[in-house]
Amino acid sequence: MSKLKLKPSDWKDYIGKEIGISDWYEVTQEEITEYGKLIGDMQWIHTDPYRAKKESPYGTTIAHGNWLISIVVPKLLFPLYRPINTGMIINYGWNKIRFPAPAPVGKRIRSNMKVTDVREIGNDAYDVEYEMTINVEGESKPCCVASKITRYYPS
Numbered sequence: 001m002s003k004l005k006l007k008p009s010d011w012k013d014y015i016g017k018e019i020g021i022s023d024w025y026e027v028t029q030e031e032i033t034e035y036g037k038l039i040g041d042m043q044w045i046h047t048d049p050y051r052a053k054k055e056s057p058y059g060t061t062i063a064h065g066n067w068l069i070s071i072v073v074p075k076l077l078f079p080l081y082r083p084i085n086t087g088m089i090i091n092y093g094w095n096k097i098r099f100p101a102p103a104p105v106g107k108r109i110r111s112n113m114k115v116t117d118v119r120e121i122g123n124d125a126y127d128v129e130y131e132m133t134i135n136v137e138g139e140s141k142p143c144c145v146a147s148k149i150t151r152y153y154p155s
Helices: 008-014 029-039 049-055 065-080
Strands: 004-006 018-021 081-083 086-098 108-122 125-136 144-154
Touching: 004 008, 008 108, 008 125, 008 144, 029 065, 065 081, 065 086, 065 108, 065 125, 065 144
Parallel strands: 004 081
Antiparallel strands: 018 108, 086 144, 108 125, 125 144
């Protein structure tokens, strides 16, 4: 997949358009356990494969919802485009986040990103709102649906 090359003002041309579907990204136990250690959430549903196999309704460990949110930009969004003439990018926030289904360890996920709104905030800086859906390979229900706002400043 070729990456889009976008400067901050280009985003307004993408309102209502999908910017792409990311490549598949595997949810690994090692990454989920490391994330759990980092944030202090070692709940067995995420970090104990043996117990999860016996006691979890999913039969395996699952990713933390916040882990999904934390990998959106570096693993699922940035592979779709390359910022040009951009001095700084910040996470402005989230409007709505839902986790309708689990992201089981050992499965692959990918994201579909659509630009829903672009607002110029002055000095050629823009707030870009994305509608994001993260799907699990082979599953009909997404594991995450969210509205994300990113602020782009020119260089």
